[in-house]
Amino acid sequence: MTETQMMALLPTGLADVLPPDATFEAATLAQLMAAFAGYGYERIKPPLIEFEDGLLAGLGTAMASQTFRLMDPVSQRMMGVRADMTPQVARIASTRLKNVARPLRLSYSGDVLRVKGTQLRPERQFTQVGVEIIGTDRAQADAEVILMAIQSLRDLGVDGLSVDLAIPTLVPALCKEFKITGDAEIKMRLALDRKDAASITELAKNIGTNNAAMLSALLNAAGPAERTLTALHKMTFGPDAARERAILTDVANRVRAAAPDIQLTIDPVENRGFEYHSGVTFTFFARGVRGELGNGGRYLAENGTEHGEPATGLTLFMDTILRALPRPQAQERIYLCFGISESAADTLRGDGWITISGLEQSEDPEAEAQRLRCTHIFIDDKIKKLKRELEG
Amino acid sequence: MIRNEKLVLALPKGRILKEVMPLIRRAGIEPEPAFDDDKARQLRFTTNIPELDIIRVRAFDVATFVAFGAAHLGVAGNDVLLEFDYPEIYAPVDLNVGYCRLSVAEPAEMVGDDDPSTWSSVRVATKYPHLTSKHFAARGVQAECIKLNGAMELAPQLGLCSRIVDLVSSGDTLKANGLVEIERICEITSRLCVNRAAWKTRPDEVGSWIAKFGEAVDALAA
Numbered sequence: 001m002t003e004t005q006m007m008a009l010l011p012t013g014l015a016d017v018l019p020p021d022a023t024f025e026a027a028t029l030a031q032l033m034a035a036f037a038g039y040g041y042e043r044i045k046p047p048l049i050e051f052e053d054g055l056l057a058g059l060g061t062a063m064a065s066q067t068f069r070l071m072d073p074v075s076q077r078m079m080g081v082r083a084d085m086t087p088q089v090a091r092i093a094s095t096r097l098k099n100v101a102r103p104l105r106l107s108y109s110g111d112v113l114r115v116k117g118t119q120l121r122p123e124r125q126f127t128q129v130g131v132e133i134i135g136t137d138r139a140q141a142d143a144e145v146i147l148m149a150i151q152s153l154r155d156l157g158v159d160g161l162s163v164d165l166a167i168p169t170l171v172p173a174l175c176k177e178f179k180i181t182g183d184a185e186i187k188m189r190l191a192l193d194r195k196d197a198a199s200i201t202e203l204a205k206n207i208g209t210n211n212a213a214m215l216s217a218l219l220n221a222a223g224p225a226e227r228t229l230t231a232l233h234k235m236t237f238g239p240d241a242a243r244e245r246a247i248l249t250d251v252a253n254r255v256r257a258a259a260p261d262i263q264l265t266i267d268p269v270e271n272r273g274f275e276y277h278s279g280v281t282f283t284f285f286a287r288g289v290r291g292e293l294g295n296g297g298r299y300l301a302e303n304g305t306e307h308g309e310p311a312t313g314l315t316l317f318m319d320t321i322l323r324a325l326p327r328p329q330a331q332e333r334i335y336l337c338f339g340i341s342e343s344a345a346d347t348l349r350g351d352g353w354i355t356i357s358g359l360e361q362s363e364d365p366e367a368e369a370q371r372l373r374c375t376h377i378f379i380d381d382k383i384k385k386l387k388r389e390l391e392g
Numbered sequence: 393m394i395r396n397e398k399l400v401l402a403l404p405k406g407r408i409l410k411e412v413m414p415l416i417r418r419a420g421i422e423p424e425p426a427f428d429d430d431k432a433r434q435l436r437f438t439t440n441i442p443e444l445d446i447i448r449v450r451a452f453d454v455a456t457f458v459a460f461g462a463a464h465l466g467v468a469g470n471d472v473l474l475e476f477d478y479p480e481i482y483a484p485v486d487l488n489v490g491y492c493r494l495s496v497a498e499p500a501e502m503v504g505d506d507d508p509s510t511w512s513s514v515r516v517a518t519k520y521p522h523l524t525s526k527h528f529a530a531r532g533v534q535a536e537c538i539k540l541n542g543a544m545e546l547a548p549q550l551g552l553c554s555r556i557v558d559l560v561s562s563g564d565t566l567k568a569n570g571l572v573e574i575e576r577i578c579e580i581t582s583r584l585c586v587n588r589a590a591w592k593t594r595p596d597e598v599g600s601w602i603a604k605f606g607e608a609v610d611a612l613a614a
Binding site: 118120162193194219220224265272273286292 | 581586
């Protein structure tokens with residue numbers, strides 16, 4: 001390997017974003033943030049690094065194994081680089097913004113860093129965009145966040161959008177009801193996470209045939225919302241599980257009523273990725289796109305010391321969203337020959353042109369314009385479209 | 393943007409394929425003739441269903457194709473699914489074929505003196521390093537896995553290591569190589585597996601295949 005090649009190599013999961021992708025990402029992000037602002041979500045900007053004990057308290061516990069640590073030479077305390085922004089927002093809401101009227105609507109965007117990528121998302125640094133609505137337990141708040149995400153993603157141009165609702169508190173309620181604990185519960189949760197029908201059947205001897213049959217039916221109920229809800233309402237649940245079912249139904253009905261054409265599915269046993277959630281959760285997918293566009297749900301916003309406040313959050317992943325969008329059109333650029341007046345150039349930029357100024361007199365301005373990837377040239381006080389050079 | 397409008401079903405080459413095909417046909421899928429032609433070099437096949445294609449890949453690759461959404465449906469043993477443990481794969485139907493078990497085996501002459509409760513670390517030849525280390529770690533034993541892709545039974549004979557973790561169905565191969573099964577890790581059957589995003593974004597199509605495969609399993613069991 002040559003020295004230049006060595007310089008180019010980046011650590012696993014980190015990448016340079018180049019033109020035109022960096023521009024496209026920034027524009028997409030700005031459009032999302034503007035959309036959230038339109039719904040009254042105010043932007044906050046937490047720091048990249050915080051003290052470890054604050055960052056990893058409360059909600060942050062789930063990200064402990066994914067967090068990079070470094071030592072603060074000033075305070076001699078351990079610091080962590082954020083691996084997820086939601087815990088930071090929860091911290092801000094419960095401390096500095098605790099006296100602001102509820103419900104508190106906040107939005108944020110920023111990069112996070114993780115110790116390990118996953119097989120599906122090998123990136124260790126990626127951009128999160130999100131909102132949190134804090135201090136309300138109303139189903140309408142869940143619906144607001146879901147509907148806002150649907151609208152914003154559609155406005156970006158995401159095709160074939162699909163929303164999957166889940167309620168990770170339902171299975172624990174059933175476990176309690178069926179008195180499934182310890183090893184059997186862990187095994188069962190694992191099997192449900194993997195939607196592994198065979199393992200549920202196998203567990204029948206530990207958890208009872210009837211209970212296993214009910215859990216299998218629950219697993220098989222995953223699918224289009226209407227079908228799942230019908231199936232869920234045919235099941236006989238104890239009071240806790242029935243309450244979770246009612247909450248899920250409420251949110252699903254609100255989303256369905258406001259967005260009748262959205263592809264809505266329900267997964268009554270989904271739990272992975274929703275370790276700290278306490279109510280309805282949601283995941284966004286787009287047809288033909290690998291991985292999730294974003295997810296979120298109801299949780300208790302707390303920072304480990306204060307009593308938690310009910311909240312609902314949404315996190316979108318810029319990398320997946322960009323994959324779900326059509327490639328950006330190459331932008332038109334106009335070449336300004338050396339010596340053109342500043343006022344003429346200002347007028348062009350005012351009209352929305354991207355101008356590339358010649359820095360010295362050129363013998364063949366059109367060739368120079370082509371070389372600098374311009375699509376137009378400003379020559380003799382006129383805009384002239386350049387013929388596309390046939391490459392190869 | 394990756395757009396696979398056709399659904400793709402990934403099937404494993406080899407032993408399992410023969411056992412699975414009756415189920416595939418029972419579910420109403422009839423691949424093009426080249427699929428059964430051993431001389432054909434083709435890897436992707438059309439079927440009688442215009443919106444469904446079949447690909448034939450190695451068993452381990454079925455899981456990878458499905459996890460990344462390159463195939464939407466697949467047939468894989470739970471040995472493969474557990475080895476990768478991809479969160480993007482669901483296994484909603486047990487196809488009840490491809491029965492075998494994943495076991496630890498060692499040379500017959502070792503069995504008498506060996507006390508597994510005293511192990512602190514073991515060296516194991518296996519095709520399943522992840523499953524193997526997880527299995528041993530759960531008992532507080534560090535497993536140093538030597539990844540082999542086949543002929544595991546040779547490893548103890550030639551001094552590569554003394555124990556192996558491999559699939560066992562009749563036990564004949566073990567016996568022929570002087571090995572004894574000392575511990576079962578898990579039972580294996582083939583499963584219909586489904587890509588998570590495909591299930592969520594095309595719930596009707598994917599859901600109907602899950603139902604058809606479930607019915608085919610019930611019909612053949614009856």
